[in-house]
Amino acid sequence: MKPRARRGGGRPTIADVARLAGVGAITVSRALREPERVSESLRQQIQQAVDELGYVPDPNARALASARAEVFGVLVPSLTNNVFAEVVRGIYDSLSDSSFRVQLGNTHYSGLEEERLLQVFLSQRPSALIVSGIDQTAAARKLLETAGCPVVQIMETGPDPIDMMVGFSHFDGGRAATNHMIEVGYRRIGFLGARMDPRSQRRLAGYRAAMEAAGLFDPRLVTTTPVPSSVTLGRDLFRDALAKMPSLDGVFCNNDDIALGVLFECHRASIAVPQTIGISGFNDFDMMQVAFPSVTSIRTHRYEIGRQAVVMARAAMAGTRPENRVLDLGFELKRRESTDRAGG
Amino acid sequence: MKPRARRGGGRPTIADVARLAGVGAITVSRALREPERVSESLRQQIQQAVDELGYVPDPNARALASARAEVFGVLVPSLTNNVFAEVVRGIYDSLSDSSFRVQLGNTHYSGLEEERLLQVFLSQRPSALIVSGIDQTAAARKLLETAGCPVVQIMETGPDPIDMMVGFSHFDGGRAATNHMIEVGYRRIGFLGARMDPRSQRRLAGYRAAMEAAGLFDPRLVTTTPVPSSVTLGRDLFRDALAKMPSLDGVFCNNDDIALGVLFECHRASIAVPQTIGISGFNDFDMMQVAFPSVTSIRTHRYEIGRQAVVMARAAMAGTRPENRVLDLGFELKRRESTDRAGG
DNA sequence: TCAATTCATGGTAGCGCTACCAATACTTCC
DNA sequence: GGAAGTATTGGTAGCGCTACCATGAATTGA
Numbered sequence: 001m002k003p004r005a006r007r008g009g010g011r012p013t014i015a016d017v018a019r020l021a022g023v024g025a026i027t028v029s030r031a032l033r034e035p036e037r038v039s040e041s042l043r044q045q046i047q048q049a050v051d052e053l054g055y056v057p058d059p060n061a062r063a064l065a066s067a068r069a070e071v072f073g074v075l076v077p078s079l080t081n082n083v084f085a086e087v088v089r090g091i092y093d094s095l096s097d098s099s100f101r102v103q104l105g106n107t108h109y110s111g112l113e114e115e116r117l118l119q120v121f122l123s124q125r126p127s128a129l130i131v132s133g134i135d136q137t138a139a140a141r142k143l144l145e146t147a148g149c150p151v152v153q154i155m156e157t158g159p160d161p162i163d164m165m166v167g168f169s170h171f172d173g174g175r176a177a178t179n180h181m182i183e184v185g186y187r188r189i190g191f192l193g194a195r196m197d198p199r200s201q202r203r204l205a206g207y208r209a210a211m212e213a214a215g216l217f218d219p220r221l222v223t224t225t226p227v228p229s230s231v232t233l234g235r236d237l238f239r240d241a242l243a244k245m246p247s248l249d250g251v252f253c254n255n256d257d258i259a260l261g262v263l264f265e266c267h268r269a270s271i272a273v274p275q276t277i278g279i280s281g282f283n284d285f286d287m288m289q290v291a292f293p294s295v296t297s298i299r300t301h302r303y304e305i306g307r308q309a310v311v312m313a314r315a316a317m318a319g320t321r322p323e324n325r326v327l328d329l330g331f332e333l334k335r336r337e338s339t340d341r342a343g344g
Numbered sequence: 345m346k347p348r349a350r351r352g353g354g355r356p357t358i359a360d361v362a363r364l365a366g367v368g369a370i371t372v373s374r375a376l377r378e379p380e381r382v383s384e385s386l387r388q389q390i391q392q393a394v395d396e397l398g399y400v401p402d403p404n405a406r407a408l409a410s411a412r413a414e415v416f417g418v419l420v421p422s423l424t425n426n427v428f429a430e431v432v433r434g435i436y437d438s439l440s441d442s443s444f445r446v447q448l449g450n451t452h453y454s455g456l457e458e459e460r461l462l463q464v465f466l467s468q469r470p471s472a473l474i475v476s477g478i479d480q481t482a483a484a485r486k487l488l489e490t491a492g493c494p495v496v497q498i499m500e501t502g503p504d505p506i507d508m509m510v511g512f513s514h515f516d517g518g519r520a521a522t523n524h525m526i527e528v529g530y531r532r533i534g535f536l537g538a539r540m541d542p543r544s545q546r547r548l549a550g551y552r553a554a555m556e557a558a559g560l561f562d563p564r565l566v567t568t569t570p571v572p573s574s575v576t577l578g579r580d581l582f583r584d585a586l587a588k589m590p591s592l593d594g595v596f597c598n599n600d601d602i603a604l605g606v607l608f609e610c611h612r613a614s615i616a617v618p619q620t621i622g623i624s625g626f627n628d629f630d631m632m633q634v635a636f637p638s639v640t641s642i643r644t645h646r647y648e649i650g651r652q653a654v655v656m657a658r659a660a661m662a663g664t665r666p667e668n669r670v671l672d673l674g675f676e677l678k679r680r681e682s683t684d685r686a687g688g
Numbered sequence: 689t690c691a692a693t694t695c696a697t698g699g700t701a702g703c704g705c706t707a708c709c710a711a712t713a714c715t716t717c718c
Numbered sequence: 719g720g721a722a723g724t725a726t727t728g729g730t731a732g733c734g735c736t737a738c739c740a741t742g743a744a745t746t747g748a
Contacts, residue, residue, distance in 0.1 A: 013703095013704055013705085014704065014705065014706095015704080015705095023727080023728085024727065024728045024729075025704090025705080025706090025728090025729095026705095026706075026707095026727080026728060026729080027726085027727060027728070029705070029706060030706095030726095030727090033706090037725085037726075038726075038727085039725090039726065039727090042726085042727085056463055056464070056466070056467040057467065057704085057705075058408070058467055058468075058469075058703090058704055058705070059404075059467060059468055060403075060404045060405075060407040060408045060413060060468060060469075060703090060704080060705090061404075061408050061703070061704035061705040061706085061733090062704080062705055062706075063404040063705090063733090064402070064404045064405050064408050064703090064704080064705070064706090064733045064734065064735085065704075065705040065706040065707075065732080065733055066705075066706055066707080066733085067706095067707090067733070069404060079429055079432055079433045079436065080426065080429045080430055080433050082424065082426065082429075085423055085424045085426075085429050086424055088423055089423045089424050089450070092423065092450050099464075101447065101464075102448065103445065103447075104446065104448055106433070106436050106440075119400055120400070120443075120445075122400070123355075123400040123401065123402055123403060124402075124403055124404060125402075125404075230630045231630050231631040231634045232630055232633070232634050234634075235634050257631075260631060260634075261631075261634055264631075264634050264635050264636045265634075265636075267611070267636035268636040286574045286575050286576055287575040287601075287604060287605075287608075289576070290575045290576050290578075290579050290604075290605055290608050290609075291608050292608045292609075292611035292612040357733095357734055357735085358734065358735065358736095359734080359735095367697080367698085368697065368698045368699075369698085369699095369734090369735080369736090370697075370698060370699080370735095370736075370737095371696085371697060371698070373735070373736060374696095374697085374736095377736090381695090381696080381697095382696075382697085383695090383696065383697090386696085386697085401734085401735075402733090402734055402735070404733090404734080404735090405703090405733070405734035405735040405736085406734080406735055406736075407703090407735090408703045408704065408705085408733090408734080408735070408736090409702080409703055409734075409735040409736040409737075410703085410735080410736055410737080411703070411736095411737090
């Protein structure tokens with residue numbers, strides 16, 4: 001019977017390499033995966049044959065035979081939110097020296113979509129899974145617990161990790177920014193939030209805790225929307241907040257986009273920053289420090305979160321799960337001109 | 345001999361489904377891939393068995409058997425550049441109704457890295473490849489020509505597509521922005537550019553063509569750096585440009601980040617925009633229209649480029665390659681306050 | 689009516705690779 | 719010197735799926 005057409009219209013296979021090098025196929029396989037188990041001389045012969053033929057192993061065949069794909073499954077809620085873009089970059093960069101592929105999924109902030117993608121990812125038997133947040137649905141959590149591979153929850157810390165976690169406390173971040181504004185003298189500090197995913201909710205909770213502790217909380221100070229965040233939306237939220245509460249003297253913004261929108265609106269409406277209105281953002285993107293006035297923000301370590309997630313997962317794959325399963329990378333309050341009320 | 349451990353510690357296989365449904369394995373395979381070729385009654389039985397077992401086909405086995413993985417390979421130069429983030433989002437969204445996976449690669453603007461990733465991607469036998477730009481190395485081009493799957497070059501248009509193309513002319517974009525500034529009365533218009541990848545180079549060429557046509561070109565007006573773009577860098581480039589050429593009355597910025605940095609620096613240095621300095625950006629991100637003053641920019645259709653790339657690739661996979669292999673999605677000049685010299 | 693087609697289904701043989709075991713040489717240690 | 723390792727290499731049998739062909743039933747057409 002004539003053999004089925006070769007996969008790649010003639011792409012060399014491991015058998016071709018073996019034939020050319022005059023060894024068994026399995027030895028080629030070993031030479032590529034565990035070179036130290038193959039003698040120096042054969043290793044060279046094989047390498048030469050590989051180079052000559054331009055052989056690249058088929059990851060699909062490899063995954064099928066070894067019951068494990070060299071894939072990191074990564075689920076993020078958004079591809080265009082720069083926070084996640086940087087996390088993803090950290091993940092890619094940390095993996096670039098290995099043969100692991102990255103399988104990226106966009107959950108669009110939906111728990112159900114996360115479940116669906118998890119099913120799809122799991123069908124590939126990934127080597128590790130990285131998921132965003134700590135609010136997985138019960139079904140998703142179950143899938144992750146029985147995934148049979150390391151799982152890292154990123155962006156947040158919390159109790160009860162599925163396996164491992166790396167992130168920081170959004171509650172503490174929200175509280176720190178708010179406390180700073182209270183300390184420098186702001187009193188009627190509004191909260192502006194978009195999308196209001198779980199992490200935004202926790203920042204809001206941190207804001208509220210700080211305001212209540214200072215006896216300053218008023219529900220009318222809070223302005224939120226489920227609409228995705230944007231600079232335009234920041235402007236609109238600020239206008240709404242001001243209309244609702246003209247005595248506002250500061251705003252803690254859920255993220256830097258919103259803060260930028262507020263800053264521009266202040267310029268446009270000739271509202272003095274930081275004198276009349278103080279502004280604090282969240283995430284501390286590059287533009288915050290260049291803005292005029294520069295904007296106070298909470299610096300978060302996105303790239304490092306991605307990097308550490310990979311480090312932890314690889315350690316677990318090597319059988320050395322870190323002692324401490326929850327890694328808190330913290331955050332940094334960056335005080336800048338936009339809240340410098342005392343006046344510099 | 346005892347069978348090898350099952351891949352998924354007991355994940356159901358197509359044979360399990362076949363047994364439960366009382367049909368042959370191949371019929372299950374068909375029911376899932378070409379339901380119209382299986383009778384209604386069997387299809388239902390099979391679907392029931394699939395649901396009961398929670399069967400999800402193994403994409404690796406599928407790829408191995410069918411010599412084609414349901415994967416779109418996508419190569420972009422950056423993950424954090426919002427332009428590409430939006431393109432990638434367009435690609436993901438267009439593919440979300442299918443079972444195609446996306447394999448994303450970050451070339452870091454390096455041709456050699458692109459070649460390497462292409463090799464890796466090709467080893468999976470992807471269904472289609474989407475690559476950024478039109479400046480592939482000779483080796484990469486060869487790999488793409490013999491890839492045996494549809495190839496779409498995105499972001500730019502140009503002659504001699506490898507297979508298909510969707511994008512716009514960066515030269516024309518740069519020229520349009522510059523001409524606009526000339527028309528409204530700016531004369532000593534600087535060019536500020538970061539990274540200076542091929543697309544930036546072509547925008548610069550467009551700028552230069554416009555300036556030369558108006559008899560206004562002066563090489564000292566051009567300030568560029570190979571450093572990656574950022575808002576901070578925009579400020580720094582502007583300071584340099586101004587130091588070099590104090591008579592500058594406008595700047596065409598290679599992208600919006602740079603433009604934002606310029607805008608902030610103008611605020612800080614109390615330089616009137618658009619009166620003393622006019623500013624134009626490129627890409628037209630949301631913040632440009634909210635900025636104060638709002639910033640003129642070239643609106644590009646990133647998301648749509650991603651979407652169309654998928655549409656074209658799928659058409660080609662279905663055997664109906666579009667008549668016109670190069671799709672120019674154009675751009676839009678958005679005139680805003682930052683170049684409104686006549687004064688509104 | 690019966691060959692010729694079409695339709696629905698199934699069996700077999702791989703896809704390219706690696707887990708598992710076996711076999712052979714080469715050491716090491718009493 | 720011989721038993722018992724210890725490297726080094728290879729053979730066999732799949733991993734889970736689908737391409738290819740074969741089969742039998744239903745339908746068509748003259």
